[in-house]
Amino acid sequence: MPTVSMKVNGKDAKADVDPRTLLVQFLRENLRLTGTHVGCDTSQCGACVVHVNGKAVKSCTMLALTADGAEILTIEGLANGAQLHPMQEAFRENHALQCGFCTPGMIMTAVDIVHRKGNNLEEHTIREELEGNICRCTGYHNIVKAIGAGARAMSGEVTKQAAE
Amino acid sequence: MSATGIGAAVRRKEDLRFITGKGQYTDDVSRPGQAHIYFVRSPHAHARIKRIDTKTAAGMPGVVGIVTGAEFAESKLGNLICGWTVLSKDGSPMKMAPHPALAVGKACHVGDPVAVVVADTLAQAKDAAEKINVDYEILPAVVDPTKAAGKGAPLIHDAAPNNTIYNWHIGDHDATAAAFRGAKHVTKLEFVNNRLVPNAMEPRAALAEYDAGTQHLTLWNATQNPHVARLVISAFVGIAPENKLRVIAPDVGGGFGSKIFIYPEEVVCLWAARQFNRPVKWTAERSESFISDAHGRDHVTTAELALDADHKITGLKVKTVANLGAYMSTFSSAVPTFLYATLLSGQYAIPHIYAEVDAVYTNTVPVDAYRGAGRPEATFVVERLVEAAARELDLDPADLRKKNFVKTFPYQTAVASLYDAGDYNASLQKALQIHDYKGFGKRKRESEKNGKIRGIGFATYIEACGVAPSSLVGQLGAGVGLWESAEVRVNPTGSVELLTGCHAHGQGHETTFAQLVAERLGIGIDQVNVVHGDTDKVQFGMGTYGSRSGAVGMSAIVKALDKVEAKAKKIAAHLLEAAEGDIVFKDGKFTVAGTDRSVAWGELALAAYVAHKFPTGEIEPGLKETAFYDPTNFTFPAGCHICEVEIDPETGVTSVVGWTAVDDFGTVINPMIVEGQVHGGVAQGVGQALLEHTVYNDSGQLVSGSYMDYAMPRADNLPSLKVDMTVTKCPSNPLGIKGCGEAGAIAAPAAVMNAITNALGTEKIDMPATPAAVWSTIQQLNKTRLAAE
Amino acid sequence: MYAFTYHRATGLRHAANLLEKLEDPKILAGGQTLLPTMKQRLASPTNLIDLDKVEGMSEITAAGRSVTIGALTRHNDVHKSPIVQQAIPALAYLAGLIGDPAVRHRGTIGGSVANNDPNADYPAACLALGATIVTNKRKIAADEFFKGLFETALEPNEIITKITFPVPKKAGYYKFRNQASRFALVGVFVAKRPSEIRVAVTGAGSSGVFRVPSFEEALKKRFSPKSLEGLTIPADGMASDIHGSAEYRAHLVNVCARRAVAAADEKTPAE
Structure with missing residues (x-):
């Protein structure tokens, strides 16, 4: 079996894998990082979204071997220790989750939206950008609110970091 | 109201684990040495299984074992059951055909499991499954419920002649017929209530483990009611005695009804774990969910509304054919009967109602409760009729409703329900005002300028939650009681474990239940830990569905808290050397009335366990109480939803551009969570009305079997929603709670379709009103208009 | 798998x-x-x-009156490319409509074109713009490249290396999404080229991407949505499924074409 190695949430990870192992399987089964979920088999629900080299990717639609040498960020690595990421805080504050299953993918997508579209997001932009993430519980109302708030809070983060 | 008490929008305690990826769903649990199971499913809707050749597959790498339906049948286990007996008009019981966990002799729908492969890895199990050769003789199939009982339809089960499960009815046939004879106006409509696939985002999953030493089985299962699962699997299927089976429902990623039922997969996993003496895991793939999770709705209905000269509704006649699929799922029989027709009076005083429901088998996935379960179907019938009647009579639909609302309570409907409290006009008026109903004409003209057609529609719905009491549901045929249990365990340091028989899969019980306990005991909500979802921890409970956890589950908590307080007062009286009757409990302190002598909650809890100098003859040490609560009636949430749509006539695309919901849920524990429930329900209802289409072709293949073809509501299909409330307290439970989980899904389909039919000026369009359907309706109307000119 | x-x-x-x-x-x-x-x-x-680790195949360059995009360029990179946005804004716009943001971070133009999904967006752009598909062996005109459902002119041992798009005078794309898959139920790319006008349709046809000569003729007289009013195309040859009949698709081709022309006339493509 070929070997794959990558950096996941800042830590080196290496394993021999069956070539058909998907990145999400590698994360969940080899590394036991079960926060990344699988909700469909047609690359549409977005429960599996992680960041690969800083960009949101559906980890159910990427081979683990393709991610060789990549830096992966999963929901487990988003907080800074006990300090939640502003987007995580925004989801909790705005009741943007119910059963929690789609939440990791939503949050990882939300952070990626902010990286691409900035900190002042209009409602219609957020709704369009969530095309690849399905939630069955919330009706998206509070997710949209949370992403707007989280985006604004992330600009605070940047300022804070710059000041430090 | 305290900062975290009843009525406070407390942020959820459970969220921390979900937003950090630390939730534990069934598939996140792994046991040492676990094997994986793969279900070989029938690709045919109706087929005789002539032979299954497993020889090649058995020799494939990693294969632990292969079991066919016939081999599984040798274990002599019981079948899966429908636990609610419905009688036909003639008094005969429903015709329940056997439902073995693995099909024997015949497969009855695409997805019916016929064999399983257990292997070291899932990939190996799938590789081996491909080498299993099933020799099928394809039989003719029937998928259309209106054809299932007809001549020439293939017979699916010998136990059910004409594929008919029951011909049920409710109400007074003759009185209703008389009302129609005397009517000034009759509105008649035909509807299809489209079949839906529940699609909880966490696919169903099961992990079973056998301990050969203790002969104990453990099942981790994505279920909404672990105790009911254990009961059915023990008592009916007979896998293991109840005391040798533990069912754990860990974090569950949504249910919407689909995870109430006892399915073949968990039964086979348990059996295989013992058979092969290895933990066995199954997690559905989404395409598998589409053909194995119980579907929802699927009614074909003709309904008529009679009105007098004064526009008072005088009668309602309904005839429904309900498709129950290939087998009777756990509660399937009750959905199109007791959960449907008993709500056909809506919010209106309708003196005479008669409804007939025929339930049929077809070669499709079984149909059972899905968010709202019968009540959305009832609301759709009533609300579409009332709206259409208003149009036919050239009345404002809000006025016609107001005229016919039930205004005095209690109100006995013509279909058995006894409405206990409500103020339907209050929610209607509030909704009209919030929505700016008066401004609709102006908005419609604006839309016209942009080439769009705007429409507005109402749904003033009624719902019945907390289905109870047990004595009544027993009379109606339920195999179980619908009470709930709670256990309050006070720890020596004063913190509390609250054990509940309800199960949360998104509802936020860990927060709302803690709010109730914390307020009552005067402690912080962080001192209350809510325990649920494990049959080894919670003694028994009925689980969560039908918006019952607030009305029934929290009432049980109140009752347990009453007992805790009573005992605590006894202890306080002893500690304070006062009479028990003089002890007052307030703000977490027990005080002797009229004095400053008191003992704090924490001190009292410790004293209860230290029990030094306790008169143990009079007071037992410890502080832990259990209560079982059985309500006196259903609860009846109600409200008014207004939907505004804009249609692009060129493409047929309908955009929901405005939504106002004013609901009366009785007492609200946490408004943030309640609003969230409304949002989610509305999205599902909008999905049913505009997007979600479960299509079987004539040979019984599910054409819309993945997200490539089944349109799920996404963020850009919905607007922001205006959600508000009115409150009349429910007199049937101590907190006055009515329940909020299904309201949105009940109201929304009718509201959307009333808006679309308002915009188009025709009643003739079925759900889902997809762009293609709306466009072809417009074409049809244009043709008719041209022909008329 | x-x-x-x-x-x-x-x-x-x-x-x-x-x-x-x-x-x-x-x-x-x-x-x-x-x-x-x-x-x-x-x-x-x-x-x-x-091919993920292959370098040098994801560059976007402008030369003369054309833009060349490396086959491994991700959809999001085409969408964000200043070169593409400046030279052929409709193409940048189209790339931003493919799949969803996460899919656009992985999916490549070469992969999409080689796959020739009948509901994919890029084939319409290639055909309308008169693109040239460059492989490790030869150059293939878009007109010769797309051969039907998932069929192309590629030989089994051929790899697309880049695609060259001549810069049009104007171009516009309008996508009508399938509500479930979000692929194009109908997508129309209209290009006003120095020599001709092309209207290419994806999603609608039962045998893949195709051009609409009657629409092109009408637009040659006057490049305006009005020129297409009342024009129809036959439902024969349109795909038909649970998402829409052949008649509906045929109708949408006209609607999308008019909206694509309108978008081409705007400075920035319609959202």
């Missing part, structure tokens, strides 16, 4: 050699269509050649 042997190509030549010598090989570019197909066990290559 069926088992396969994985090969990580280090360069184009390496990939071509592997493709030449391995049995039943398949190229993995972004994988956004191939991997779901393999997961459903609808594709079962024995050997998978991953």
Whole structure:
């Protein structure tokens, strides 16, 4: 079996894998990082979204071997220790989750939206950008609110970091 | 109201684990040495299984074992059951055909499991499954419920002649017929209530483990009611005695009804774990969910509304054919009967109602409760009729409703329900005002300028939650009681474990239940830990569905808290050397009335366990109480939803551009969570009305079997929603709670379709009103208009 | 997914050699269509050649009156490219409509064009703009490239290396989404080129992307949505399924074409 190695949430990870192992399987089964979920088999629900080299990717639609040498960020690595990421805080504050299953993918997508579209997001932009993430519980109302708030809070983060 | 008490929008305690990826769903649990199971499913809707050749597959790498339906049948286990007996008009019981966990002799729908492969890895199990050769003789199939009982339809089960499960009815046939004879106006409509696939985002999953030493089985299962699962699997299927089976429902990623039922997969996993003496895991793939999770709705209905000269509704006649699929799922029989027709009076005083429901088998996935379960179907019938009647009579639909609302309570409907409290006009008026109903004409003209057609529609719905009491549901045929249990365990340091028989899969019980306990005991909500979802921890409970956890589950908590307080007062009286009757409990302190002598909650809890100098003859040490609560009636949430749509006539695309919901849920524990429930329900209802289409072709293949073809509501299909409330307290439970989980899904389909039919000026369009359907309706109307000119 | 042997190509030549010598090989570019197909066990290559680490095939360059996009360029990079946005804004706009943001981070233009999904967006742009598909062996005009459902002129051992798009005077794209898959139920790309006007349609046809000569004729007289009013195309040859009848698709071709022309007339393409 070929070997794959990558950096996941800042830590080196290496394993021999069956070539058909998907990145999400590698994360969940080899590394036991079960926060990344699988909700469909047609690359549409977005429960599996992680960041690969800083960009949101559906980890159910990427081979683990393709991610060789990549830096992966999963929901487990988003907080800074006990300090939640502003987007995580925004989801909790705005009741943007119910059963929690789609939440990791939503949050990882939300952070990626902010990286691409900035900190002042209009409602219609957020709704369009969530095309690849399905939630069955919330009706998206509070997710949209949370992403707007989280985006604004992330600009605070940047300022804070710059000041430090 | 305290900062975290009843009525406070407390942020959820459970969220921390979900937003950090630390939730534990069934598939996140792994046991040492676990094997994986793969279900070989029938690709045919109706087929005789002539032979299954497993020889090649058995020799494939990693294969632990292969079991066919016939081999599984040798274990002599019981079948899966429908636990609610419905009688036909003639008094005969429903015709329940056997439902073995693995099909024997015949497969009855695409997805019916016929064999399983257990292997070291899932990939190996799938590789081996491909080498299993099933020799099928394809039989003719029937998928259309209106054809299932007809001549020439293939017979699916010998136990059910004409594929008919029951011909049920409710109400007074003759009185209703008389009302129609005397009517000034009759509105008649035909509807299809489209079949839906529940699609909880966490696919169903099961992990079973056998301990050969203790002969104990453990099942981790994505279920909404672990105790009911254990009961059915023990008592009916007979896998293991109840005391040798533990069912754990860990974090569950949504249910919407689909995870109430006892399915073949968990039964086979348990059996295989013992058979092969290895933990066995199954997690559905989404395409598998589409053909194995119980579907929802699927009614074909003709309904008529009679009105007098004064526009008072005088009668309602309904005839429904309900498709129950290939087998009777756990509660399937009750959905199109007791959960449907008993709500056909809506919010209106309708003196005479008669409804007939025929339930049929077809070669499709079984149909059972899905968010709202019968009540959305009832609301759709009533609300579409009332709206259409208003149009036919050239009345404002809000006025016609107001005229016919039930205004005095209690109100006995013509279909058995006894409405206990409500103020339907209050929610209607509030909704009209919030929505700016008066401004609709102006908005419609604006839309016209942009080439769009705007429409507005109402749904003033009624719902019945907390289905109870047990004595009544027993009379109606339920195999179980619908009470709930709670256990309050006070720890020596004063913190509390609250054990509940309800199960949360998104509802936020860990927060709302803690709010109730914390307020009552005067402690912080962080001192209350809510325990649920494990049959080894919670003694028994009925689980969560039908918006019952607030009305029934929290009432049980109140009752347990009453007992805790009573005992605590006894202890306080002893500690304070006062009479028990003089002890007052307030703000977490027990005080002797009229004095400053008191003992704090924490001190009292410790004293209860230290029990030094306790008169143990009079007071037992410890502080832990259990209560079982059985309500006196259903609860009846109600409200008014207004939907505004804009249609692009060129493409047929309908955009929901405005939504106002004013609901009366009785007492609200946490408004943030309640609003969230409304949002989610509305999205599902909008999905049913505009997007979600479960299509079987004539040979019984599910054409819309993945997200490539089944349109799920996404963020850009919905607007922001205006959600508000009115409150009349429910007199049937101590907190006055009515329940909020299904309201949105009940109201929304009718509201959307009333808006679309308002915009188009025709009643003739079925759900889902997809762009293609709306466009072809417009074409049809244009043709008719041209022909008329 | 069926088992396969994985090969990580280090360069184009390496990939071509592997493709030449391995049995039943398949190229993995972004994988956004191939991997779901393999997961459903609808594709079962024995050997998978991953181009992910191949360098030099994801550049976007402008030369004269054309824009060349490397085959491994991700959809999001086409969408964000200042070169594409400036020269052919409709193409940048189109790339931003493919799949969803996460899919656009992985999916590549070469992979999409080679796959020729009848509901994909790029084939319409290639055909309307008169693109040239460049492979490791030859250059193929878009007119000759798309051969039907999932069929192209590519030989089994050929790899797309880049695609060259002549810069049009004006262009516009309008996509009408399938509500479930979000692929194009109908997508129309209209290009006003120096020599001709082209209208290319994806999604609607029962045999893949096609041009609409009658619309092109009408637009030649006057490049305006009005020129297309009342024009119809026959429902014969349109796809028909649960998402829409052939008649509906035929109707949408006209609607989308008019909206694409309107978008072409605007400075920035319509959202």
